[in-house]
Every structure is written in C-alpha cells, then in structure tokens.
Amino acid sequence: MSTLAWFALGSLAVWAWLLLGQGFFWRTDQRLPPAPRKGPDRWPRVVIVVPARDEAEVLPVSLPSLLAQDYPGVAEVILVDDGSTDGTGTLAVGLAGRCGGLPLSVVSPGEPEAGWTGKLWALRHGMALARAREPEFLLLTDADIAHEPDSLRLLVAAAKANGLDLVSQMARLRVASFWERLVVPAFVYFFAQLYPFRWINRRRPLATAAAGGCVLLRTETAVAAGVPEVIRQAVIDDVSLARAVRRAGGRIWLGLAERVDSVRPYPGLGELWRMVARSAYAQLRHSPPLLVGTVAGLVVVYLVPPVALVAGVAGGDAVAAWAGGAAWAVMAGTYVPMLRYYRQTLWLAPLLPFTAFLYLLMTVDSAVRHYRGRGAAWKGRTYARPEATSGR
Template identity: 85%
Template structure:
C-alpha cells in the first residue's frame, strides 16, 4: 500500500476504536438522572435549603434574560440567589438589583468582593466570596451557575431531586449553547462533541469512574462536600475551573454526574468567528498543560484523525489509489456518523456532519493560536484579565 493508504488505514482504525472504545462519547443520552413522578421529594427530610451563587463580570447585556430565570424558580424549599459582582464596569450589580425589584421571586443579594488577590482567577475569587456568604445560611446545596445561563422554572427542583435521589455530591449539566449564526452552527455543536470525546460522560458517571469533569455553567454542589474538598481555595489558580472543581470533589470522595442539559441554556451570543475563536483559544493551551510536546502531539493527532480521511479520499480518487480512497472514505463516514447525534441534539441540519474535518481544522488553528498568545505573554485572557501559565500548571490541569 502507499504511504497515504497507510495513514488512511491508521485513521480508520482510530475511528473504529473511538466508535466502540471511548465510552460511546458520541451518544447524547446522558441526561439528568430520573427522580420519579410529580413533585415528590426523593429522600426524607423535605426539600433542602439551596443558595444559588452567580459570579458576574460585565454581564449587563445578558442579565435581563438570565437572572429573572433564576429568581422565578418554582423550588418547593428555601432558596435564594447571591450575585457576586466581580469588578464590573457596566453596572452589572445595579442592574441585578433593579431586575430583582421589578420581577420579584427568590431573594437576591448583590455583593462586590473587589479585585482578586494574587494567585486567584477572577471567577474563583468571586465564587470564594459568594460561597462564604452562602455558608452562613447553612444550605445543603450550592448551585454555581454562570451569569449567561438561563434556567427553566423547574431546573433547580430537578437538579436537587436528582442529587438527593441518586446520592450525588456534584450534578453538572452542559448547558445547551446558543446556536443561531452561521459560525455558531459550524463550531458550537463540535465544541461539545470534542469535550465529550475528551471526557466521555459515561466514564464520568460510572460507579467506578474512568474520567472526571464538570461543566462550569451549571453545577449543583453539596455544601459539606465543597468544604471537605477545600473548594474554591484548593483550585484558586485554575483557568479551567470546572474540571478542576470536579477533580477536587472526586478527590474528597464525592460522587459526580455530568450530562447534557434540556432545561438549561446559555444565552451568550458568539455571532462571528472572531468571538468563537477567542472563546476556544483563551484556554486551549491551558488544557494541554502549557506543554509544547503535548501541543505537537495534539496537532499531529487532529491531523491524522480528522484531516487525513477527506484528504485520502480525494487524493485516492484522483490518483487511482483505491486503498487510500476506501480507507479515507470509510473513516470519514464513521466520523460523520458519530457527529449526527450531537447535531440532532442541537437541532441542526444533518448535512453539517461531513463538514466536521473543516471544523476540526479550525480548532487545530485555535489551539496553535492559544499557544502563540501564551508565549507572547497574553496567556488566558478574559474580560480584561490575563492569567499566566502557572495558574494551571501548579495544579496539574
């Protein structure tokens, strides 16, 4: 066989392994664990007290849609919301108070902790103050949710019910991201697909887990487990805070569950490629532990797995290399087939599936750009703050 045929065959072998051996990552059936019918409490003692903590920095554009959804929760027990204004310059805190006064619902407290101390990322600094204030209320659970996340009225009730009924210490849902623009349709479903490939939900949710992760936009956390895990102080440097949080909880003996959301949505728009590029590149190199060797391996792996199949099919057809064309075409078909469930989940046209190699190329370039920005001293930049590599590398993330 030709060299190209060998590469195509290797790619096909990898795809067959991913199809069957990577925790069925491509399936989208990991949804919130069942609680039982009606509004019944799945455990004795009534509905527990919950405090919702929302870190927010310059979120005035999205708060009118997200915050009222939290205040309107139909939770049967005692619950309240703490919004931590993390140094906003756009009147986020004032707007939150106005929304609470106009809409009513759950009680709202707005606090401003000031600029982060050295060694803290902004979000975790905000969570530190929000969690400290929440613990005074002695809640059984904390709901940590981002300011751009909108919840259906029964979201909190279903989260708590699932945690109590299944004995879980951390329940996290991957919020359904906004998909409206052309670039969002091309990039966003693939973002979740790649995340699930890296952290198969089934492996996370097993009694004997083989992976650990969470989705930071929506995390229900048992308070006593947070204390035992030293959260958030133990992960104060982490740029990829959700995965670090999950590891800290699991390290403290906590049980974790992660799945796709049906009642929780991100409303943050990423209308153009530039916005999506920044979203991915700001933390991509951190995910690779700021390692040039891991970066090189990742680039090579993405090229072989995602780019070789269409290239081998095209080159094989043009050159008459039947083996390369067959292996490349089959690998491409398997790749597209594993992407179909995610497209269905996001209610997107299925003809986008064969375009996954192009999207993977974009992610490859975003990852390389993330490394370039790091070595230029720009690090993981977000909303006016830049975090150096030691924020993550100190904790092995």
C-alpha cells in the same frame, strides 16, 4: 501500499476505536438521572451563587430565570459583581425589584488577590456568604445561563435520589449564526470525546469533568474538597472543581441539559475563536509536547480521511480512497447525534474535518498567545501559567 493509504488505514483504525471503545462518547443520552416524581420528603436549602463580570447584556434574560425558580424548599440568589464597569450590579438589583421571586443579594469582593483567577475569587466570596446560611447545596451557575422554572428542583431531586455530591449539566449553547452552527455543536462533541460522560458517571469512574455553567454542589463536600481555594489558579475551573470533589470522595454526574441554556451570543468567528483560544493551551497543561501530539492527532484523525478520499480517487489509489472514505463516514456518523441534540441540519456532519481544522488553528493560536504573555485573556484580565498549588 502508498504512505497515504497507510495513514488512511491508521485513521480508520482510530475511528473504529473511538466508535466502540471511547465510552460511546458520541451518544447524547446522558441526561439527568431518574428521581421520584414527588421529590425528597424534605427539600433542602439551596443558595444559588452567580459570579458576574460585565454581564449587563445577558443578565436581563438569565437572572429573571433564576429568580423565578419553582423550588419547593428555601432558596436564594447571591450575585457576585466581579468588578463590572457596565452596571451589572445595579441592573441586577433593578431586575429583582421588577421580577420578584427568590431573594437576591448583590455583593462585590473587590479585585482578586494574587494567585486567584477572577471567577474563582468571586466564587470564593459568594460561597463563603452562602455557607453562612447553612445550605445543603450550592448551585454555581454562570451569569449567561438561563434556567427553566423547574431546573433547580430537578437538579436537587436527582442529587438526593442518587446520592450525588456534584451534579453538572452542559448547558445547551446558543446556535443562531452560521459560525455558531458550524463551531458550537463540535465544541460539545470534542469535549465529550475527551471526557466521555458515561465514564464520568460510572460507579467506578474512568474520567472526571464538569461543566461550569451549571453545577449543583453539596456544601459539605465543597468544604471537604477545599474548594475553591484548592483550585484558585485554575483557568479551566470546572474540570479542576470536579477533580477536587472526586479526590475528596464525592460522587459526580455530568450530562447534557434539557432545561438549561446559554444565552451568550457568539455571532462571529472571532468571538468563538477567542472563547476557545483562551483556554485550549491550558487544557494541554502548557506543554509543547502535548501541543505537538494534539496537532498531529487532529491531522491524522480528522484531516487525513477527506484528503485520502479525494487524493485516492484522483490518483487511482483505491486503498487510500476506500479507507479515507470509510473513516470520514464513521466520523460524520458519530457527529449526527450531537447535531440532532442541537436541532441542526445533518448536512453539517461531513463538514466536521473543516471545523476540526479551525479548532487546530485555535489551539496553536492559544499557545502563541501564551508565549507572547497574553495567556488566558478574558474580560480585561490575563492569566499566566499557574504556579503549583497545594492540593488534596
């Protein structure tokens, strides 16, 4: 057999494993766990903490959705204005005055101390203020996340009924522009492939992760885990948070959202590119060997199948064409459920190799940015490689 045929057969074998042996990552049925319709006998106090830096563009959509939460217990919102220059804090106060609903406090922690990322510094300040209210739960949600009126109630009911310490939902990201349709569903697909939700949600978990846009966290568990102090340098803060909670013995659940949406627009490829590149190399722990392995894996798993099919047909290599076509078909088939979740045309499924190639380039660019000293750049701040911190 030709070298290309061997590579195609190898890719097909990998896809057979991914289809059946990677926690059925491609299925989209991990939604909020069941809870009694009437909810708990006593609805616990909740404080919603929203870190916000220069979010005036999205706040008029997201903040009113939090203030309008239909929650049977006591709840309030703390928005932490993290050094915004666009009037985020003033806008939030005005929105609360016009919309009413849950009480809102707007605070500012000042510039982060050395060794802290901006978001975690804001969360530290907001969580400290929240704990003074003695809530049973904290809802940590980003400023670009809009919640349906029953979102908080459903989150708390699921946590109480199932004894969960951290309940996280992967917000449904915006898919309006061409590039959002091409890139965004794949972003969630790749995340689920790396952190299969079923593995995370097992009684004996095989993976640990969370989605930072929407995290309901039991307060006593946060204290026991030492968060956010123990993860203060984390660029990928949601996964780091989940690992800290797991180390403290907390139970975690992660799934896809039906009532929580991101309203942040990424209309062009440039915006999406920066969103991925700012943390891709951090996900690889800034390791050159892991970078090389990731690039090689993306090539074999996603790029070899279409190349083998086309080259095999053109060159009369039946094995390469058959194996490449079969691997590409399995790949596209596993992508279909995510496209349906995002209500997108299924014709995008065969384009997954092209999207994976874009992610390969974004990952390499993330490493290049790191070694040029730009690290994880976001909203005027650049974070270099974290130093070792004491953990639990």
